[in-house]
Amino acid sequence: MSVSHDGDMAEQTGGDPLFQSHDPIFNRKELLHVGHVPDEDRIVGRDDEIQSVAAEVGAITRGDPPNNVMIYGKTGTGKSLISRHVATRAQDAARSNDIDCAVLYVDCSEANTETRATRQLALSLKDQTGYQQNIPLRGVGTMEYYQHIWGILEDFFDAVIVILDEIDKLDNSNILMQLSRAREARKTDAYIGVIGISNKVQYRETLDERIDSSFGHRELFFHPYDASQLREIMRNREDAFQPEVLEDGTIELCAALAAKKHGDARKAIEILKEAGELARRTGSETVSEEHIQQAQEVAEINRIEELTSxxxxxxxxxxxxxxxxxxxxxxxxxxxxxxxxxxxxxxxxxxxxxxxxxxxxxxxxxxxxxxxxxxxxxxxxxxxxxxxxxxxxxxxxxxxxxxxxxxxxxxxxxxxxxxxxxxxxxxxxxxxxxxx
Ligand SMILES: Nc1ncnc2c1ncn2[C@@H]1O[C@H](COP(=O)(O)OP(=O)(O)O)[C@@H](O)[C@H]1O
Ligand SMILES: [Mg+2]
Structure with a gap:
């Protein structure tokens, strides 16, 4: 950092005062990003759910066939987080037993057709291995992507955990059938465990109509968080802010508002982040209850606009x-x-x-x-x-x-x-x- 002659202010901002190098509000803002996967010791109140998911897919770590599982629950109840967390731990545990287990994650709200989903599976398998064949991005159909998937599994893996997030957004459920029949149909010897996730419990009824019994699966239901759990989730990320920036009572208020509405951890974290941004925009040195209130209104309007878009x-x-x-x-x-x-x-x-x-x-x-x-x-x-x-x-x-x-x-x-x-x-x- 160059030392300037303009006194304390410029020194602090690293030269050009137009660009502050020191964020007065945030310290580690990435802790408040939606996709951020917190460390195990920052995961709150989901021990039973972690155990349950592990019980379904865990057989993989011992070289045995896993169960498929469907997770239902409203947004922000930790479904994506817990699935990724358990899958990664299963992968590590498998590795220590000399079992090569891949973990694949597909967000079906983006990859919302069978072609897109299988393409993503194939490409991410290729990424994780030294697979030599070219996988075309366009101009080929699902069959070709499945061929690559089976091929890579055959050559490189003993097992795979496939997380299909927001699976209700997929236009058909064929992928579930293909994955669950693959071994039986001798496409691959690898064990395949599917974790399907849906924000809509209603999807459960249509799922039964869409698929046959070959996709045998257990069901788990994640419940909204209560205020004290939300409080703890946010406390665990307090270091996203600079010391002393969060005024007393802000986290409590944020948790209470989020709990009253939907028990949605994502919203709670978003409100906290938005409140911080509001404080920064308005030149405030601290985040107050007033900032939380305003952020909550903005978040709620955004949510409704999203829902009705x-x-x-x-x-x-x-x-x-x-x-x-x-x-x-x-x-x-x-x-x-x-x-x-x-x-x-x-x-x-x-x-x-x-x-x-x-x-x-x-x-x-x-x-x-x-x-x-x-x-x-x-x-x-x-x-x-x-x-x-x-x-x-x-x-x-x-x-x-x-x-x-x-x-x-x-x-x-x-x-x-x-x-x-x-x-x-x-x-x-x-x-x-x-x-x-
Ligand atoms: N039990 C928890 N402990 C800590 N953070 C959590 C917990 N549950 C959810 N979160 C955080 O809240 C946000 C939303 O969680 P997510 O798993 O995406 O919910 P869902 O998939 O059910 O919509 C993420 O940023 C996640 O890290
Ligand atoms: Mg999710």
Whole structure:
């Protein structure tokens, strides 16, 4: 570092004051990256899950055939982390028994077709070995990739653990069949253990329809973390920040917010990181509870935008309709019919032709599936029949913000406009045109 004559400040920043070399907030920011795999002693509250996954794939380390396993659980419950952790340990344990075990990881949200997934498996096997043959990146089909996979396994390995993460994003399940039948079909002698991971428990039902019994597998369910576990997960990464930067109570608040929402460790860590960035942007020397609160709002809006990004405009309008009813009304839950009425008024506002009430009902069910709303059947007594009541699992303010980020819907009233004009609109039920 060159010593400058400009006094302390420039010395500290290594010359050009435009580029600070010392980050006042973060010390080891990489600890807060989503893909970061923490050391074993930083993994919190998943001992049973680690044991269970190890029990299924562990036979590999003794030269015996493993079980396949499907892991279900909401996002941020440690499924990817624990799978990678156990697979790596199994690989090490196998090695000390002179068993060559490969570990392959595929993120099926990116490699979402059988061709892409098998290509990735083949390429990553090639990477781990001295395999000489060329593996084409395009112009060939799954069969050729499978040939390479079996070939490499045959030549270099006794066993392999294949992690198929976000497997519900795969367009078909053939890969499961191929992997589980490979030995029987004499494609390879290597033992193959598959760890399939899905954020959607619903995938379980469709899986049974998609595959036959040759993919025998155990099932594990990972549960959301509670506040004290989230607290500990974050405490274990406190050194991501410079000493004294995190104000007292910030981690506790962050854990409490994340636990209340979804028990999602990823969100908790993201909020902490975002709070740090906020502090830095605003020139603050410390991260305060206020920063955490703001970061949590940003994170929640991002989450909703992500969840609804693939949804139709009508699904978004339906969500907005429910949110605006909650904002302007005095209840937390609304019937499909009530949401529909508001939805028709909103369609008018953005010059969109409304779909039918039944169509809207299906959209709402779809949203329930995404985890944005919850719907509950309520018996209205014998004469009235039963009906569905829908509620938002998030602050309606966030829904309004997230929906308005869609460029075609930015004309919709803001949260504040809804609040101000709310009561009169609620009285008239459908007519929201006074906002525009
Ligand atoms: N038990 C845990 N201990 C420490 N960190 C964890 C734990 N569970 C999850 N994390 C961290 O939270 C983030 C999300 O975990 P991940 O395994 O990706 O969840 P999932 O795959 O279930 O969505 C990752 O950064 C991970 O390192
Ligand atoms: Mg994951």
């Amino acid at each position: 693939g949804a139709t405009v009508h699904a978004k309008l339906a969500l907005y309709a429910l949110a605006s009813r909650i904002i302007t009304g005095d209840r937390e839950t609304y019937k499909t019919r009530e949401i529909y009425k508001r939805y028709v008024g909103i369609c008018d506002l953005v010059a969109n032709d409304p779909i039918t009430e039944n169509g809207l009902y299906r959209q709402l069910k779809e949203q329930a599936f995404l985890g944005v709303i919850e719907s509950e059947k309520t018996g209205g007594g014998r004469s009235q029949g039963s009906y569905l009541l829908h509620r938002l699992v998030t602050d309606p303010k966030h829904i309004v913000k997230a929906v308005r980020r869609d460029a075609s819907l930015e004309e919709l009233p803001t949260y504040d406009q809804l609040r101000e004009n709310g009561q009169s609109a609620a009285d008239r039920d459908v007519d929201l045109s006074s906002f525009s």
